[in-house]
Amino acid sequence: MIKFTCVDKMYPDGNKTLKNINLKIDKGEFVFLVGRSGAGKSTLLKLITREERASKGSVSVLGNDITNIKVNKLHTYRRNIGIVFQDFKLLKDKTVYENVELAMRVIGENPKDIKTRVMEVLQKVGIYHKCNKYPDELSGGECQRVGIARAIVNKPSVIIADECTGNLDIENSRKIVDLLESINEEGVTIVMATHDMEILKQYNKRIVAIDAGKIIKDTKRDQYEVIV
């Protein structure tokens, strides 16, 4: 499903942010990516969403090598990936419904299907009753529910969540991870970067730890295909 083979990532300033990453994540897994600030978590996630490109090695997702994917194919590739952000990235001048609807509109979905699907996901994430509210009228936890609704509305195979509980208290963080867990139970692969030790302790998931650009721990290391 997601496979990193001997991946290095160097930014233009010459610093090697990721070093020889070998990582395999199977379909339907829920993985916590942990590490101190600057360790390289976001960079690793950006290689999956293909916002960044590996400097060396290859990244393959859903059976396709995306390392050198053509720019005109990126749009189609990204339909398989839902992204949840720490700061929600909701459009302030759009309602909850409109924020989620837009994600379907931009890929040209049939307007008839849009309404049914948006209502369905708003119900799933528990924010249906606030569908006409604007982001400024919602709590952080509610905003993140909308962020998750937007991420899942196009039925992606993978959800990438970068510190998606970073702006929430522990109670709301738990509710958000519970929601991601229920999405994972439907077969969606989840990769979530987090600093939150409470969350790590409470949820028994695979943990991949990065330090200074290297994987230093993986609770499922035995199942790796390490290619050196």
Ligand SMILES: Nc1ncnc2c1ncn2[C@@H]1O[C@H](COP(=O)(O)OP(=O)(O)OP(=O)(O)O)[C@@H](O)[C@H]1O
């Ligand atoms: N666009 C960029 N250009 C140059 N260096 C970058 C860029 N993005 C990240 N870096 C550097 O790469 C390293 C890893 O950054 P990254 O954001 O991946 O870490 P992180 O583990 O997600 O950190 P945090 O938990 O603080 O978000 C840092 O030293 C950072 O300064």
